[in-house]
Amino acid sequence: MKTKYIDLIEQTFDFPQKEFKLDDNNKLQFHGIDLTNLIAEYGTPLKFTYLPKISENINNAKNWFADAIEKNNYNGKYHYCYCTKSSHFKHVLNEALKNDIHIETSSAFDIDIVENLKAQGKITDDTFVISNGFKRDQYVKNIGKLINNGHKNCIPIIDNYEEINLLSQEIKGNYNIGIRIASEEEPKFEFYTSRLGIGYKNIVPFYNRDIKDNPKVTLKMLHFFINTGIRDTAYYWNELSKCLKVYVNLKKVCPSLDSLNIGGGFPIKNSLAFDYDYAYMIDEIILQIKQTCDEAGVAVPNIFTEFGSYTVGESGGAIYEVLYQKLQNDREKWNMINSSFITTMPDTWAINKRFVMLPINGWQKEYERVLLGGLTCDSDDYYNSEQHMNAIYLPKYSKEKPLYIGFFNTGAYQETIGGFGGLQHCLIPQPKHILIDRDEAGEIVTRVFAPQQTSENLLSILGYDYGINNALALKEEEKIGCNETIKST
Known part of the structure; x- marks a missing residue:
């Protein structure tokens, strides 16, 4: 009986395809890019552009x-x-x-x-x-x-x-x-x-x-x-x-x-x-x-x-880790990712746009029907693979072995609609963004375009850095005024 995730894909689609294939260790490659190495070097969540x-x-x-x-x-x-x-x-x-x-x-x-x-x-x-x-x-x-x-x-x-x-x-x-x-x-x-x-x-x-x-x-x-x-x-x-x-x-x-x-x-x-x-x-x-x-x-x-x-569009992608699986009732399994769909792929909830979604690893595991949820407390922060389906299939989740998933062909509109470099819903930070190119010999080269947003980035936009600096300045003024009073006395 064929119950592995790779069996599901091969029975459902013509696979491998030009840009998607598995390496010798059954890990997903995108245009020949070793996505597992990408995760090991840069972590997740991760956005990338393949120039x-x-x-x-x-x-x-x-x-x-x-x-x-x-x-x-x-x-x-x-x-x-x-x-x-x-x-x-x-x-x-x-x-x-x-x-x-x-x-x-x-x-x-x-x-x-x-x-x-x-x-x-x-x-x-x-x-x-x-x-x-x-x-x-x-x-x-x-x-x-x-x-x-x-x-x-x-x-x-x-x-x-x-x-x-x-x-x-x-x-x-x-x-x-x-x-x-x-x-x-x-x-x-x-x-x-x-x-x-x-x-x-x-x-x-x-x-x-x-x-x-x-x-x-x-x-x-x-x-x-x-x-x-x-x-x-x-x-x-x-x-x-x-x-x-x-x-x-x-x-x-x-x-x-x-x-x-x-x-x-x-x-x-x-x-x-x-x-x-x-x-x-x-x-x-x-x-x-x-x-x-x-x-x-x-x-x-x-x-x-x-x-x-x-x-x-087809130059962009995003990689997430499944952090946890929540069983909400007798049949709904929620795989929670370490980011937010609303903030990183806003078209998924704004216009129900679909992207290619595939696991990076776990292709030899049995598959299960799941839903994908984001980190925000918004009920719309989920991904739905089909307009009339409420679930998708992924390799079975286990706490012992991290499961990574990739969304591909996300290169158009998502950053600008999501407000690149700005505030994100529930203050979920914007992921690290890397650029992927090839040198003259055809070898893959990568560099960081933007690091993941920090608390300081978001607090600055919200005006809290001004408030902190202003408070410190007031304290300094009070201190100077106090010293002058002592001197005059």
């Missing part, structure tokens, strides 16, 4: 688009942009920019990052900076400053009717813009149309009214994105079709329009059963664009994408 995966995913996408463009005889260029809000960290941007890509921004401080990268020579004036988001005050000023200083490839994407006037007040010369389409959401959404962008039927009238005769502004790009991402569904293809109709109608009255931005939305692996044909989707998108433009008699656009989660 080479970022470049790998970027180049995979660029190759898929190149193949589709060649296959379909598509007379347009492809530009890969990184959506910085997925992870603003310097080590992520440095790795991504090794691959001749461009940047998408979403807020005022994003432009400060762009300026910093330019000062370091990581990007140049030739790098496209696609500025999305609702723009007011500082964001508009920063975009204006960037363009005024010579970055003509900064393209603000117009989100509402007022932004052209606001930008024109800050930008000294002529500048290029794009327009974002307010796509219609899936029926399950609480709202019908995205709050971002301008409605399908209003874009051509908007161009004719506010842009066509404006000598300062040139429309270059139409921007399209839907929340559900790029998926092989009737909903996606229907929305893309409506977008392309807008593009050809706009192109007929706006000769300067030469680019279509299809946004982001490539999914990332969230289980060992993940199955998504990236090459097929890209080929079909290119084909649909070409056919629509050819039928309308207009030139095909250059294609831009803004991949965020796809770029950085």
Whole structure:
């Protein structure tokens, strides 16, 4: 009878897989990284970023688009942009920019990052900076400053009717813009149309009214994105079709329009059963664009994408130790980890997002059905592997042998949503974060990016260090006053 954890995995999934396999001691490896050694050196809880995966995913996408463009005889260029809000960290941007890509921004401080990268020579004036988001005050000023200083490839994407006037007040010369389409959401959404962008039927009238005769502004790009991402569904293809109709109608009255931005939305692996044909989707998108433009008699656009989660998501991971097992009734076993899901992987409770979860050790043990709980006193601090399941399977817990578990492909959004370097729920400290890379010989190299948060870090944010210092200063003042009184006496 096959009752070991390894038996369960091999019977349920195609295993081993490209990034997941067991070593000779039946310990889990991730992209050839010895996770057991990682635990021995750095302890747990532990966050890590495997930098080479970022470049790998970027180049995979660029190759898929190149193949589709060649296959379909598509007379347009492809530009890969990184959506910085997925992870603003310097080590992520440095790795991504090794691959001749461009940047998408979403807020005022994003432009400060762009300026910093330019000062370091990581990007140049030739790098496209696609500025999305609702723009007011500082964001508009920063975009204006960037363009005024010579970055003509900064393209603000117009989100509402007022932004052209606001930008024109800050930008000294002529500048290029794009327009974002307010796509219609899936029926399950609480709202019908995205709050971002301008409605399908209003874009051509908007161009004719506010842009066509404006000598300062040139429309270059139409921007399209839907929340559900790029998926092989009737909903996606229907929305893309409506977008392309807008593009050809706009192109007929706006000769300067030469680019279509299809946004982001490539999914990332969230289980060992993940199955998504990236090459097929890209080929079909290119084909649909070409056919629509050819039928309308207009030139095909250059294609831009803004991949965020796809770029950085699969580079990240987290490792925890199961501290204790609580039997709450006759069937519910709670494996308590030495950290918090709410603080370290907020998407698990905020949007019920799934990640790949596997034990690091214990693969030869019998398995059991368990629930995973975090350290906070919040009832939502747990992990649920399936939307309609309340339990997951792990090797049997024993007090004598520590059980370590890993969550993989957590590299997008979790640090920024969780408030990296800030307060954490119930003051659970933020884990140590390490960076993993490979040297020229292909050997693994690691370094600490950030140590685990300390009590002093959190108390300082809460103002307690100020209170302590202020109290000490008052005592010192009282002491000086007392001495002066003695002297005068």
